[in-house]
Amino acid sequence: MSDYQAVEGPASSKIRARIRLDFKGTARSRRIFGGKSIEKAAEEAREYNVAMFRNIPIQGLTINDIDLGMEVYTVFDDVSNAECAYAPVVLDVSADSVEELLKLVTREDFRKIEILSPPQLMVSRYELERLFFRLSEEMRHYRNYLERKYNLR
Known part of the structure; x- marks a missing residue:
């Protein structure tokens, strides 16, 4: 049992949040044939991670929905001095506690979180x-x- 209490009462004992993760696709060395575009690499990274979220349970977290509707976007990376693409995904999750949400928000691909319920903790x-x-x-x-x-x- 968690030490936090939802202000609404014990009926809402879980925290529901929407979390956006952007999976990075980096340019591979292009060969004459078989080189992948950075957009394709980002999409593959997204597909791989979504499959992991769907098939591997995370203790303390329940994934309610996965939204893949956002388009892949490309930006110039100053660190690597090259273009890279990002494939966003939005996870609708229920967590047993605030601490359980850290598993997702401390990821390198984390971009945004929106707490859906409860309104106060x-x-x-x-x-x-x-x-x-x-x-x-x-x-x-x-x-x-x-x-x-x-x-x-």
Whole structure:
């Protein structure tokens, strides 16, 4: 049982949110035949991740709906000095607690979150402490990931 309480009462014990993730497609070295466009790479990344969301349960989260209706878009990336494409997806999720939402909002492809219900939450100090601890852990893991990624190049 979670330490937060929905202001509406115990009937709404889950947090419902809409989360947008944009999956990146990067340019591969183009060969004469068989080279993929960055848009196609982004679409494939989106399809792969959506299949994972549909087939692999995430503890504390229920995926109610997956919206793939948004178009792939292309931007110039200053870091890699090349064009890259992003394929957005919007997840409608129900979470047991605020802490469970961190699994999605700390992802590299996270872009936006909208809390649909409840309209207000009361968070106990213990849940807030756990939330900050979990956020710190996720940031530490992400920092290690970035160090490995950029030190290996």
